[in-house]
Amino acid sequence: MFDLLPSRTGRVIACGHRGHSIEGHENTRPSLRRAAELGASLCEIDLRSTRDGRLVVFHDDILDNASTGTGLISQMDYAEIARLRTRNRNNLAIEGQPIEPFEDVLVYCRDLGLALIVEIKDKFEGSEYLERIVSLLKQAGMFERTLVSSFDYVVLRNIKRLAPGIRTMGINYHRLVEPAATARSAAMDVMNTDYPQFAPDIAESLHAAGVAVSHYVPPPQHFALRRSYGLDYLQLLESYMHLGLIDMLVCDDVAWIVDFINSCGLEPTRLEFAG
Template identity: 75%
Template structure:
C-alpha cells in the first residue's frame, strides 16, 4: 500500500491524467505505457458501465468525441463497443486502440508497476456497481494499488462501507471553507483540488487532519501563454512543492510533471513492485 503523504519525506506522487495524453491517446494502453516510461507513479482512468453490465475505461458518457463509435455507453452492450477504436480528442493522428475493459486495464497497469486512480463517473443506485469494482480490483491484485475517486462524495462514503480498507480521493473544484470536514464526511484519504482553486490554507488544513493533498494542473502551454501577460502560476506552484504542501501532482504531460518535481529537488514517489 503506497504512501499518500509522501510530502513528509520530500517525495511526491506523479499521476498521468488518463495516462500520458499529450500524444493524443487517453485511457488506453499506449497512454499508460508511455506514462510508466516517463516515470509516473500512477495513472488516472475513468469508468463507465455498458448496458450489459461491463465496466469500460472511457472518459465521456458518449462515444462520439474520442472513438470511432457513437451513442451513449449505457445504451450499448460491450460487444458493440468492442468494435470501435479510440481517436484523439484534438484531432491528432493516432493509431486507434481498443476501448479497454476495466479488468484488462487493471492487469496491464499492474504489470507495468503503475498504481491507478479509478474515477467512477456513473450515477447508480444500490451497491452492486461498487461491489463489482471492488471484486475486479481484488481479482487483479490491485486493491492496495488503487485510489477510488469521484466528484460524488456519497460514492466515496459508500465504497468504504462496501470495502473497508479501500482508499479514496475526492475531486474538488472549489475553495472550501473547511476542506478537512468535507474530506471526513466521506472518509476520504486524499483530496484533489484543480487549478486554480488550490490554496496553501486548504493544503494545511488537510495535512493537519492527516489527509493527503493532490493538485491537478493544466498543460505547460496553458501557463506559458499567461506568463506572457505577467502571471506565472508555476512560480507559486514551485513554492507550494518546496513547502511540502502537495503529495500528488496530476497532469496530462507526465514528462513535464516528473521534470518539474525533480527540478525542485524532490523525488518522485515510486510504488513497490507487485509480488
Template identity: 75%
Template sequence: MFDLLPSRSRRILVCGHRGHVMDGHENTRPAFRRAAELGASLCEIDLRLTRDGRLVVFHDDILDDASTGTGLISRLDYVQIAQFRTKARNGLPIEGQPIELFEDVLSYCRDIGLGLIVEIKDKFEGTAYLEQVVDLLRSAGMLERVLISSFDYVVLRDIKRVAPAIRTMGINYHRLVDPAASARSATMDVMNTDYPQFAPDLAEGLHGAGIGVSHFVPRPEFFALRRDYGVDYFEKLDAYLRAGLIDMLVCDDVGWAVDFVASSGLAVARLDPSE
C-alpha cells in the same frame, strides 16, 4: 500500500491524467505505458458501465467525441463498443486503440508496475456497481495499488462501507471553507483540488487531519500566454512543492511533471518503497 503523504519525506506522487496523452489517446495502453516510461507513479482512468453490465475504461458518457463510435455507452453492449477505436480529441492522426474492459486495464497496469486512480463517473442506485468494482480490483491483485476517486462524495463514503480497506480521493473544484471536514464526511484519504482553486491553507488543513493533498494542473502550454502577461503560476507551484504542501501532482504531460518535480528539489515517489 503506497504512501499517500510522501511530502513528509520530500517526495511526491506523479499521476498521468488518463495516462500520458500529449502524443497518444487517453485511457489506452500506449498512454499508460508511456506514462510509466516517463516516470509516473500512477495514472488516472475513468469508468463507464455498459448496458450488459461491463465496466469499460472511457471518460465520456457518449462515444462520439473520443472514439469512432456513436451513442450512449449505457445503452450499448460491450460487444458493440468493442468494434470501435479511440480517436484523439485534438485531431492528431494517431492510430486508434481498443476501448478496453476495466479488468484488462487492471491486469496490464499491474504487470507494468503502475498504480491507478479509478474515477467512477456513472450515477447509480445501491451498491452493486461498487461491489463489482471492488471484486475486479481484488481479482487483479490491485486493491492496494488503487485510489477510487469521484466528484460524488457519497460514492466515496459508500465504497468504504463495501470495502473498508480501500482508499479514496475526492475531486474538488472549489475553495472550501473547511476542506478537512468535507474529506472526513466522505472518509476520504486524499483530496484533489484543481487549478486555480488550490491554496496553502487548504493543503495545511488537510495535512493537519492526516489527509493527502493532490493538485491537478492543466497542460504547460495553458500557462504560456499568462506568463507572457506577467502571471507565472509555476513560481507559486514551485513554492508549494518546496513547502511540502502537495503529495500528488496530476497532469496530462507526465514528462513535464516529472521534470518540474525534480527542478523543485523533490523526488518522484514510487509505489514500491524498496525502489
C-alpha cells in the same frame, strides 16, 4: 499500500491524467505504458458501464468525442463497443486503440507496476456497481494499488463502507470552508483540488487531518501564455511544493510534470509494491 503522504520526505507522486494523454489516446494501453516510461508511478483512468453491465475504461458518457462510435455507452452492449477504436480529441493522426474492459486494464497496469486512480463517472443506484469494482480490483491483485475517486462524495463514503480497506480520493473544484471536515465526512484518504482553485490553507487543513493533497494542473502551454502576461503560477506552485503542501501532481503531460518536480529540487517518488 503505497505512501500517500510523500511530502513528509520531500517527494511528490507524479500522476498521469488518463495516462500520458497529451501525445495520444487517453485511457489506453499506449498512454499508460508511456506514462510509466516517463516516470509516473500512478495513472488516473475513468470508468463507464455498458448496457449489459461491463465496466469499460472511457471518460465521456457518449462515444462521439473520443472514439469512432456514436451514442451513449450506457445504451450499448460491450460487444458493440469492442468493435470501436479510440480517437484523439485534438485530431492527432495516431492509431486508434480498443475501448477496453476494466479488468483487462487492471491486469495490464499491475504488470507495468503502475498504481491507479479509478474515477467513477456514472450515476447509479444501489451497491451492485461498487461491488463489481471492488471484486475486479481484488481479482486483479490491484486492491491495495488503487485509489477510487469521484466528484460524488456519497459514492466514496459508500464504497468505503462496502470495502473498509479501500482508499479513496475526492475531486474538488472549490476553495472549501472546512476541507478537513469535508474529507472526514466521506472518509477520504486524498483530496484533489484542480487548478486554479488550489490554496495553501486547503492543503494545511487536509494535512493536519492526515489527508493527502493532490493537485491537478493543465499542460505547460497553458502557463506559458499567462507567464508572458506577467502571471507565473508555476513559481507559486514551486513555493507550495517546497513548503510540503502537495503530495501528488496530476497532469496530461507526464514528461513535463516529472521535469517540473525535478526542477523544484524534489524527487518524483517511485511506488513500491509487495508481491
